[in-house]
Amino acid sequence: MVRYVRLVTKWGWDSGKSLGNGGFGEVYAAYGPGADQLAAKVVPKAEGATREQLIAQDAPSSPHVVPILHVEETSDSFVLYMPRADYSLRQKINAGVNAGEAIAILTDLAEALNVISPVVVHRDIKPENVLYLNGAWALCDFGIARYADAATAGDTRKFSFTAEYAAPEQWRYEHATAATDVYAFGVIAYELLAGQRPFTGSYEVLRDLHLSAVPDLLPGSRKLSWIVSESLSKAPGARPAAGNLIDRLRRAGAEAATRGGSALAAAQSAVLQSRAAEQAAAETARTERERREALANSCRGGYAALIEEVVEFISDSAPATEVSRSHDGGATLALGQARLVISGLSHFPGSESSPFDVISYGQIRVENSRGTLSRSHSLYFVDFEAERSYSWFELGFMQTMGADFNNDPRAAPPGEGLGGFHGGFGGLQLGYGVVPLDIGDLDRFVDFWAERFGQAASGQFPRLSRLPDGNTNQPVRRR
Structure with a gap:
């Protein structure tokens, strides 16, 4: 008071x-x-x-x-x-x-x-x-x-x-x-x-x-x-x-005390619960879509920086290299008998069949001028190491039955590539990687592809004598 x-x-x-x-x-x-x-x-x-x-x-x-x-x-x-x-x-x-x-x-x-x-x-x-x-x-x-x-x-x-x-x-x-x-x-x-x-x-x-x-x-x-x-x-x-x-x-x-009232009340309860569940499902889908869009936007800058690191190093080292840009943000470098192609960034809607969640992906490929010899790796923005904790990884695939030494390791979109972790018959398996990429320190990545591009440009395409190439351990998540 x-x-x-x-x-x-x-x-x-x-x-x-x-x-x-x-x-x-x-x-x-x-x-x-x-x-x-x-x-x-x-x-x-x-x-x-x-x-x-x-x-x-x-x-x-x-x-x-x-x-x-x-x-x-x-x-x-x-x-x-x-x-x-x-x-x-x-x-x-x-x-x-x-x-x-x-x-x-x-x-x-x-x-x-x-x-x-x-x-x-x-x-x-x-x-x-x-x-x-x-x-x-x-x-x-x-x-x-x-x-x-x-x-x-x-x-x-x-x-x-x-x-x-x-x-x-x-x-x-x-x-x-x-x-x-x-x-x-x-x-x-x-x-x-x-x-x-x-x-x-x-x-x-x-x-x-x-x-x-x-x-x-x-x-x-x-x-x-x-x-x-x-x-x-x-x-x-x-x-x-x-x-x-x-x-x-x-x-x-x-x-309501009547039987009719009780029946209507029970029906009302069922309708309300069903309606609430439908709204929640719609909001969950919307929230998940917004989460993926935010992550996709956040990784654009890192992928663009990766492309620029490769282009800048090769252009400085070999000024005769011709560089062209694609409308999707990718780049193609041509020198002598070779081309090095880095695709633009694509986004992945997710897969319910895999424990790993790829948000965005691209690829890098070196090939001879005739396109008969190539090597390509996938670049995934994915939660390989910890669930819902995303970073860039480089990896490549090969055929499960009968490796193609002219074109393996190869890149694969996530819908196909994630199956490679299970070694399914008739599909793909890991042929290279899985290698984490630090966008702030890409020296290893740039050196790897610059060396192979240089060899291919001089007519000495770097072919493999065995597959898989290097470490192909499955990613292990931290607990």
Whole structure:
């Protein structure tokens, strides 16, 4: 309860009386004109973010919204004054919440979402930001998440959402909407009703779970379990609006008692679970596609550097070499009776039949001018050494039955080459490698191909007397 004291005529806060940490800021005991029981949140100034982003002027007036009473600015911080709450929802959860209290809390929170959704997206709804004030549950910290998100410093941006309550679209750094706040509502509802959050683990584990995992329907009230399940939909458009949440929460205490109602309830549960599973599968596929695209983009620079190392060394060593470039980024070097061809980069969609995951691949080939003699190696960006830890490797293949000494070792695309690790009858097996490539130290690789190109250019194509050529150990992953 706020206690008013007439002697207080100015605003101030006590740095020696901390009330706890908030999202991106510290909260202290404070006072203001007519009141000595206030709270002040001190928010450090962040490069790239503005006062207007921090102070949500459009936050509506409501008993379910904690108001900002006054704002001050120091040389390095903004100070936000607000009423001091009795306690937070986090403190209430720690003390224990029964089913009746949970519905009352969620109804107040849904009221808050309904009030703010037309004008502002909170982005960081969590129990710490839900406060019991003047007999009702109210939301605070409007603007903190968008202020942190706008900051250019990485250590500030990490406060733009809380991992345990972040919606899938936040993990993908997409535009936040009112549905983003409803997802956080769903996590809190699950936590209140189940006694634990739907997803736990490290930051990376939480990301994967929020993007793809579907929690089981909660036992007990079907109406409540449906509310939670739909609020946790992976697709923002499938989540209920805040106004819809209020109406459904008010009806949640009355379960259908007829057999027809029970049958419909069971059917609804099955439909919801099936729909959630379909959404999760779609989000998993999307997330995997985005992961592969990011990895493919990240390896482009290294592959381009590899090509340039080869071209530069050979051009410097033999200026008569003719160099041509292909539209896909590859290069062809011609000298005397030989050509050295480095292909452009290709991307691989993955293989369910192999334990190894190739993201991108290319090849390097030396051949005589007639194309009757050649040697080629594959270049794979792959997780040979540790699962989902990728780097470049050089390797070559040969026929399982009857090696072709004119054209082996040979390159092979991953769809064909990965089978070579099993030595399948009638297919390929390793004929060279597997050799890791350090893009920062390519001397061995460049010397190897420059020597063979030089021999082929002078009419002495480097043919082999035995295959496989050198070490062909299977890659062994670290544990």
